[in-house]
Every structure is written in C-alpha cells, then in structure tokens.
Amino acid sequence: MRLLISVHDVMPSTRSRVSDVLDWLSERQAGPVVLLVVPGSGWDAGGVEWLRSLERAGHELAGHGWRHAVEHYGGVYHRLHGALISRRVAEHLALDRDGIAALVRRCHGWFGEVGLRPPRLYVPPAWAMGPLGPEQLPRLPFEWYEDLAGYWSRQGQCHRVPVVGYESDRAWTRPFLRLFNRHARRRGRRRGLLRVAIHPDDLRLSMAADLARCLDSVPPAAGNAGWAALPDLLAA
Numbered sequence: 153m154r155l156l157i158s159v160h161d162v163m164p165s166t167r168s169r170v171s172d173v174l175d176w177l178s179e180r181q182a183g184p185v186v187l188l189v190v191p192g193s194g195w196d197a198g199g200v201e202w203l204r205s206l207e208r209a210g211h212e213l214a215g216h217g218w219r220h221a222v223e224h225y226g227g228v229y230h231r232l233h234g235a236l237i238s239r240r241v242a243e244h245l246a247l248d249r250d251g252i253a254a255l256v257r258r259c260h261g262w263f264g265e266v267g268l269r270p271p272r273l274y275v276p277p278a279w280a281m282g283p284l285g286p287e288q289l290p291r292l293p294f295e296w297y298e299d300l301a302g303y304w305s306r307q308g309q310c311h312r313v314p315v316v317g318y319e320s321d322r323a324w325t326r327p328f329l330r331l332f333n334r335h336a337r338r339r340g341r342r343r344g345l346l347r348v349a350i351h352p353d354d355l356r357l358s359m360a361a362d363l364a365r366c367l368d369s370v371p372p373a374a375g376n377a378g379w380a381a382l383p384d385l386l387a388a
Contacts, residue, residue, distance in 0.1 A: 153341050155370055156313065156382065157348045158186040158275070160216065163193035167202065169352035174206075176355060182367050184209065185350075188216035188275050191262035200266045207269060214273035215259040215294065217243045244282030252284045253292060260293040272296055286310070296382075302347075303386060311386040314339040315347035316366060318359040326358060333362070345386075 157177070162170050170187070177183050187206060195203075207213060244252050256274060264270050274294040276282070281299050286308030289297060297304040302312040314336035320326045340346030354363055 153343075153370060154345050155182070155348050155367070156186070156345060157182060157350065157367075158188055158214070160188045160275075160349060160351050162187045162189045162203075162216070162352075164195055164199050165193065166352040167199065169355075173350055173352060173355060174211075177350075177367075180367050184211045186212045186214050186273065188214050189263075189271075190216050190219065190277075191259050192218040195266070200268065203268060212271075212273070213263065213268060214271050214275055215256070215263070216275050217277040218255050218259055219243065242276070242278040242280040242282075244276045244280050244284065247282065249283050249285075249288060252282055253288060256284075256292050256294070273298060275299075298347075303382070313343060313345045313347050313386075315349055316340075317349045317351075318354045318357070318363040318366075319349075319351040320357055320359045321353070323358075329359065330362065333366075337366070 159170055159173055159177075174183070174185075177185060187203075189203065203213060243255065247255065259274065260270060270293070272295040274292075274296070275298040279298065279300045281297070286304060289304060289306050289308055292306070295306050297306075300315065302310055302314075304310050316333040316336045317329065318333075320329050337346065348363075348366060350363065354360060
C-alpha cells in the first residue's frame with residue numbers, strides 16, 4: 153500500500169505547528185508531502201518566502217479555500233455539517249455555484265501573484281465541494297480536485313482513494329474516527345493507495361499514536377507515494 157500524505161490548514165497562524173509536523177514526518181522519512189495552503193489568511197512576505205522554501209524542499213503546494221472560515225451558514229445542511237464535522241470552515245457550503253467558482257479562481261490566482269508555482273490540486277475546506285459539480289470543473293483552473301471520495305480530474309472523472317484522518321479534539325469523535333479509519337485502511341489495502349490527512353494539531357491530540365502507527369506500518373522508502381507519482385498511480 154502506498155500513502156498520499158497531505159498537511160492541511162497551512163496558514164500564518166499554524167506555521168509553527170505545520171513546521172513541527174513536517175519535522176516529525178521527516179524523522180519518519182515520510183516526505184515530501186502535499187501542503188494545503190489557505191491564501192486569504194494573512195500571508196506576508198516572510199510567510200510567502202517560507203512557502204517558497206517548502207517548494208524548494210520538494211513539497212507540493214495545493215489550494216485550500218480562501219479564508220478557511222465562514223461568517224454565516226448557508227442553510228440547514230451547512231449548520232448540521234458544521235455541528236457534526238466542519239464547524240465554521242466549510243466555505244463552499246455558504247456559497248452558490250458562481251460564488252464557489254469565483255473563490256476557486258481567486259485561490260488559484262493568488263499563488264502566481266505572490267511568485268509561487270500555480271498549484272495543480274485544490275481541496276475545499278472540510279472536503280466539502282458544495283453545489284459545485286463535475287460539469288463545472290473544466291472551466292476552473294486547477295488540474296485536480298479532492299473531496300472525501302477521492303480525486304476528481306478537470307474532465308470530471310473521479311478516482312476513488314480512501315482517506316484516514318486523526319483530528320479528534322472532541323471525545324465523541326474518537327470512536328467514530330477509529331471506525332472510519334479502520335474501514336478506510338481495509339479499502340486502501342485493496343486499492344493499493346491510502347490518503348493520510350494530517351492537521352496542524354494532530355500531534356498534540358488524542359489520536360497522535362494512531363497516526364504514528366499508520367505511518368510506521370508502511371516502509372518509508374516504498375510507502376509514501378508523493379504527489380509526482382499520483383497521475384500514474386491513479387491510472388494503474
């Protein structure tokens with residue numbers, strides 16, 4: 153089984169914790185990884201230079217919404233989603249299709265504006281694409297889009313890859329996440345691929361040992377697929 157490791161919520165406010173995660177991954181030879189960058193979260197020149205250094209180190213930058221926060225809920229479903237899963241970060245669920253498309257384009261354009269390589273992957277906060285459907289993707293700038301099901305190509309084709317996550321900051325989420333992860337790992341072994349989503353606080357939360365066991369269960373040199381190998385792996 154190969155791992156596709158991503159570090160979520162890369163923002164100025166999470167920079168030190170993201171650096172700790174990257175150091176921890178480096179100790180396990182689990183890199184390079186995909187870094188999900190939130191463009192509208194207050195980057196200054198020093199922060200952009202830090203992102204540029206991560207690019208030079210071989211990490212792949214991806215777009216991750218715009219602000220990673222919502223000022224209001226978009227309806228009953230959004231409220232339920234926020235209460236059970238996303239809290240107030242699922243930006244797409246507060247917008248209609250045109251609003252989401254504008255946010256995605258703004259996210260992509262920011263990287264070029266600050267001198268970073270245009271990213272190939274877009275991941276909506278909380279993996280919630282909202283009412284944006286596959287038929288809209290050809291008109292948007294990213295090559296790939298990721299949700300809970302897996303990766304969507306710009307042409308609207310879905311490549312299903314299971315995902316595990318370890319962001320458990322509420323006691324009731326631990327049994328649910330462990331059950332979800334157990335099922336995902338079984339499917340990952342059959343698929344030969346497993347996405348591992350890491351959030352900035354995961355090393356300090358109650359499922360840190362679960363995350364370590366997941367990474368340590370796969371030999372580092374062979375286990376971490378890396379983004380560069382993704383198109384070939386999905387085609388296999």
